Amino acid sequence: xxxxxxxxxxxxxxxxxxxxxxxxxxxxxxxxxxxxxxxxxxxxxxxxxxxxxxxxxxxxxxxxxxxxxxxxxxxxxxxxxxxxxxxxxxxxxxxxxxxxxxxxxxxxxxxxxxxxxxxxxxxxxxxxxxxxxxxxxxxxxxxxxxxxxxxxxxxxxxxxxxxxxxxxxxxxxxxxxxxxxxxxxxxxxxxxxxxxxxxxxxxxxxxxxxxxxxxxxxxxxxxxxxxxxxxxxxxxxxxxxxxxxxxxxxxxxxxxxxxxxxxxxxxxxxxxxxxxxxxxxxxxxxxxxxxxxxxxxxxxxxxxxxxxxxxxxx
Amino acid sequence: xxxxxxxxxxxxxxxxxxxxxxxxxxxxxxxxxxxxxxxxxxxxxxxxxxxxxxxxxxxxxxxxxxxxxxxxxxxxxxxxxxxxxxxxxxxxxxxxxxxxxxxxxxxxxxxxxxxxxxxxxxxxxxxxxxxxxxxxxxxxxxxxxxxxxxxxxxxxxxxxxxxxxxxxxxxxxxxxxxxxxxxxxxxxxxxxxxxxxxxxxxxxxxxxxxxxxxxxxxxxxxxxxxxxxxxxxxxxxxxxxxxxxxxxxxxxxxxxxxxxxxxxxxxxxxxxxxxxxxxxxxxxxxxxxxxxxxxxxxxxxxxxxxxxxxxxxxxxxxxxxxxxxxxxxxxxxxx
Numbered sequence: 243x244x245x246x247x248x249x250x251x252x253x254x255x256x257x258x259x260x261x262x263x264x265x266x267x268x269x270x271x272x273x274x275x276x277x278x279x280x281x282x283x284x285x286x287x288x289x290x291x292x293x294x295x296x297x298x299x300x301x302x303x304x305x306x307x308x309x310x311x312x313x314x315x316x317x318x319x320x321x322x323x324x325x326x327x328x329x330x331x332x333x334x335x336x337x338x339x340x341x342x343x344x345x346x347x348x349x350x351x352x353x354x355x356x357x358x359x360x361x362x363x364x365x366x367x368x369x370x371x372x373x374x375x376x377x378x379x380x381x382x383x384x385x386x387x388x389x390x391x392x393x394x395x396x397x398x399x400x401x402x403x404x405x406x407x408x409x410x411x412x413x414x415x416x417x418x419x420x421x422x423x424x425x426x427x428x429x430x431x432x433x434x435x436x437x438x439x440x441x442x443x444x445x446x447x448x449x450x451x452x453x454x455x456x457x458x459x460x461x462x463x464x465x466x467x468x469x470x471x472x473x474x475x476x477x478x479x480x481x482x483x484x485x486x487x488x489x490x491x492x493x494x495x496x497x498x499x500x501x502x503x504x505x506x507x508x509x510x511x512x513x514x515x516x517x518x519x520x521x522x523x524x525x526x527x528x529x530x531x532x533x534x535x536x537x538x539x540x541x542x543x544x545x546x547x548x549x550x551x552x553x554x555x556x
Numbered sequence: 557x558x559x560x561x562x563x564x565x566x567x568x569x570x571x572x573x574x575x576x577x578x579x580x581x582x583x584x585x586x587x588x589x590x591x592x593x594x595x596x597x598x599x600x601x602x603x604x605x606x607x608x609x610x611x612x613x614x615x616x617x618x619x620x621x622x623x624x625x626x627x628x629x630x631x632x633x634x635x636x637x638x639x640x641x642x643x644x645x646x647x648x649x650x651x652x653x654x655x656x657x658x659x660x661x662x663x664x665x666x667x668x669x670x671x672x673x674x675x676x677x678x679x680x681x682x683x684x685x686x687x688x689x690x691x692x693x694x695x696x697x698x699x700x701x702x703x704x705x706x707x708x709x710x711x712x713x714x715x716x717x718x719x720x721x722x723x724x725x726x727x728x729x730x731x732x733x734x735x736x737x738x739x740x741x742x743x744x745x746x747x748x749x750x751x752x753x754x755x756x757x758x759x760x761x762x763x764x765x766x767x768x769x770x771x772x773x774x775x776x777x778x779x780x781x782x783x784x785x786x787x788x789x790x791x792x793x794x795x796x797x798x799x800x801x802x803x804x805x806x807x808x809x810x811x812x813x814x815x816x817x818x819x820x821x822x823x824x825x826x827x828x829x830x831x832x833x834x835x836x837x838x839x840x841x842x843x844x845x846x847x848x849x850x851x852x853x854x855x856x857x858x859x860x861x862x863x864x865x866x867x868x869x870x871x872x873x874x875x876x877x878x879x880x881x882x883x884x885x886x887x888x889x890x891x
Contacts, residue, residue: 296784298783310786311784315784316780316781318780318781318784320777320780320781321778322778322781324636324777324832325832326831327776327832331831331832332777335773335781335785338773338785338786341770343768343770344769345770391785
């Protein structure tokens with residue numbers, strides 16, 4: 243942290259020789275202490291860019307400022323396949339750039355590893371062999387390992403892939419905290435659109451051999467996201483899947499709060515057209531959820547949304 | 557950890573003593589000590605056997621065992637493949653091929669085999685494994701991934717193996733027997749000069765391997781992480797190939813192609829100390845390899861008989877079940 247170096251590129255073109263070019267002529271800069279989410283369709287070259295920025299892969303042309311194992315730590319998608327290796331062993335690797343060939347940890351090295359452990363809160367995993375951990379646990383350990391490397395910049399390639407929602411949120415929150423509290427400069431590639439929009443300071447959006455950069459909200463509102471991802475049936479501005487009504491029944495919903503939102507969701511998903519006024523009215527009680535369905539013929543109380551749907555269908 | 561190291565060291569000492577006291581002539585412990593430390597007071601026959609035969613043989617076993625085991629560990633780590641061994645790079649096959657040329661294509665090599673000292677076979681074996689080494693090194697410079705290098709090594713081994721069988725097919729029965737004897741492997745018949753050469757090779761190998769400790773550990777994380785931690789992949793790969801080639805080439809030159817020790821020892825050691833840290837693995841594997849080689853050599857001597865079984869038969873009979881057992885026990889060997 244003493245070092246305030248970050249990472250920037252000049253006229254960087256990346257890809258694979260002889261003629262596979264992924265991104266051309268990029269002048270990128272990672273702003274210090276910010277969480278940058280790197281998004282883009284599959285196969286566009288996100289992993290390649292991360293590997294190139296980390297100095298693992300050679301660029302086709304151009305330069306990168308700030309390379310080196312004391313400036314950049316990475317979390318990659320590569321599987322760690324080293325059986326008996328324990329979590330401690332793995333974390334120790336974070337200190338390797340600072341050790342000589344005898345790989346003897348100093349007191350301050352141990353301190354850095356400890357800090358990383360408590361930052362990521364993986365005390366309960368210590369002593370376990372890496373191959374016994376779940377995907378989410380491995381990901382947390384790899385992040386701790388990168389933290390132990392104590393570099394100003396961290397590059398993470400899809401750290402939330404294959405994880406459940408809880409783990410995904412936990413990891414993104416952790417990264418956000420590291421950027422804010424530890425002043426880390428973090429670039430993370432992810433497919434988690436909703437999570438990225440809610441946690442990123444800045445979005446890098448990959449399209450057409452170039453990268454569009456902006457804060458999440460701007461890129462949503464100016465349509466850049468729609469343009470890049472060409473959403474099919476997903477309305478980014480409401481954050482919802484688009485539902486086309488497929489029933490001729492219309493319905494009017496009155497109420498508020500989460501119960502109202504989920505009621506609306508259930509009806510839209512089941513093909514009802516929701517209108518401002520209709521002969522059918524559904525009264526929603528928030529708090530302890532309850533519904534009253536009023537139709538021209540009857541008025542009935544329901545305890546679950548399933549009951550409401552069954553009534554409507556009848 | 558240090559307790560297990562002491563255990564292995566103790567085991568090595570005991571095996572060494574058993575190794576030099578047993579054979580067609582049994583030397584009791586008291587005479588052993590006398591012959592070792594005050595040869596003038598010991599029975600003439602005992603000290604002669606000990607200093608001319610047993611000690612050079614035991615020391616050869618000690619050093620070659622350690623060398624092969626280190627080479628095995630290096631190869632398993634380099635290829636991140638638990639079934640890699642010192643012979644996967646085709647070095648022993650290269651040595652076999654060169655020796656086959658000398659023994660099988662000579663006007664009749666076996667005619668002057670006695671004068672055809674171990675040195676000429678050693679030189680042939682070194683040249684053979686050296687040439688294969690240059691080939692593999694060239695491949696290692698060109699090829700980016702370890703699996704391809706492994707495949708190249710295996711193919712080189714297969715090709716030289718087939719050339720050897722052609723030579724065998726064309727040779728006389730006498731020559732063939734001399735060649736087969738060589739392929740059976742033996743740590744006997746070495747003199748002090750040869751022991752010195754093997755020891756120097758081993759020491760060089762050990763020094764370079766120890767200097768590689770950090771690289772070897774990092775290697776287990778995969779190429780990308782290794783680079784991200786500042787390891788120069790190409791340089792490291794070539795150094796690893798270089799060291800194991802020197803070790804295997806040296807051993808094969810003097811003792812013939814010895815099977816299984818290099819493959820089995822790292823697994824046996826991991827069984828004793830489940831770790832991936834080469835700082836611990838390297839010394840353990842070294843002592844373990846020396847111990848296993850001495851044990852195998854003890855077992856070649858049929859009790860109460862002057863007959864000696866081929867060394868490779870013993871190493872394979874011990875090595876193969878060990879590897880099978882390890883596979884079954886750990887449900888897929890892990891490194």
